[in-house]
Amino acid sequence: MCGIAGLFLKNTALETRLGALMADMLNVLTERGPDSAGFAVYGSGMPGCVKFTVRVQPGFDVLSLPAKFDATVAEHGDHAVISVPAARALELRAVLERRPDVTIVSTGNRMELFKGIGLPEDVGTRFGLARMSGSHAIGHTRMATESAVTTEGAHPFSTGADQCLVHNGSLSNHNDVRRNLIREGVHFATQNDTEVAAGYLSHKLREGAKLDEALTSALNDLDGFYTFVVGTETGFGVLRDPVACKPAVMAETDDYVAFGSEYRALAGLPGIEAAHLFEPEPAKVYFWERAA
Known part of the structure; x- marks a missing residue:
């Protein structure tokens, strides 16, 4: 139960x-x-920004994203929270969805979501x-x-x-x-x-x-x-x-x-x-x- x-x-x-x-x-x-x-x-939440909580596999450099998308990144173990200007959110999502070593766990203005075994x-x-x-x-x-x-x-x-x-x-x-x-x-x-x-x-x-x-x-x-x-x-x-x-x-x-x-x-x-x-x-x- x-x-x-x-x-x-x-x-x-x-x-x-x-x-x-x-x-x-x-x-x-x-x-x-x-x-x-x-x-x-x-x-x-950050006004005008979208949060992506992602789970990343070894080999993906999540810290390379800020320079490319005007984003901020907070690492939490094998998860990370990426805050990106709303105008860049669709562009970032497209990049993340193409990566087999990244899973988008959640998105939103305020919510951060974490789960594991x-x-x-x-x-x-x-x-x-x-x-x-x-x-x-x-x-x-x-x-x-x-x-x-x-x-x-x-x-x-x-x-x-x-x-x-x-x-x-x-x-x-x-x-x-x-x-x-x-x-x-x-x-x-x-x-x-x-x-x-x-x-x-x-x-x-x-x-x-x-x-x-x-x-x-x-x-x-x-x-x-x-x-x-x-x-x-x-x-x-x-x-x-x-x-x-x-x-x-x-x-x-x-x-x-x-x-x-x-x-x-x-x-x-x-x-x-x-x-x-x-x-x-x-x-x-x-x-x-x-x-x-």
Whole structure:
């Protein structure tokens, strides 16, 4: 069984602690998914720039890109975050997509996404999660029961700018949904059903739906047992299927909203003793948003 966690900060004074808090939440869930882990952090964006989070193989000189594209590069192990002026983004994407030794993990103005094989603590340490800051973050630790243990198959999945999703459960109609989305121009990198859910929501958002509206539509279009935690540039959403057999608990205070596959993921958060604790109801969309 996979473990998922999410933290949405209402109090900007906590933003420098976001990564450390998320690391603690994710590390607690180690037993739920020891094969691989990943997380997405919504930090500060640079006006007029696009961030590419990429995974690079030995031989690709990511540090050569700044001189060619007026970019900045921050290395995180075998991942790197490349910030490039928006006017050069398509040009950079074309170069990266031609390279067999580079994988584009995510794009966006604020989101950075990292994932890899290993325990949550090891993956978080590898990428420096505890030092990251921002407004919200989601994370996942994976038990690969139906597929190979690979970095590509690890969560979160991102199929749109500043959009990502983690998932505990399984979809029964993901192949039909995938085929329909491919006809609509949605591209997939893996056979993972979670990527289909991410692609579905991204497609709805591109059509003009808000996150809460897209999640409501998912109740009709996605079959299976699932709990979704979703991030966008300004929003954070949670949805359980109508049966809601997968465990979930949430906490809300004046400072934050937090989600965990079990309470112990929340137990170390500041002020948790005074938080409103609740189990999200089946088939109900929970959604929070704030200005970018």
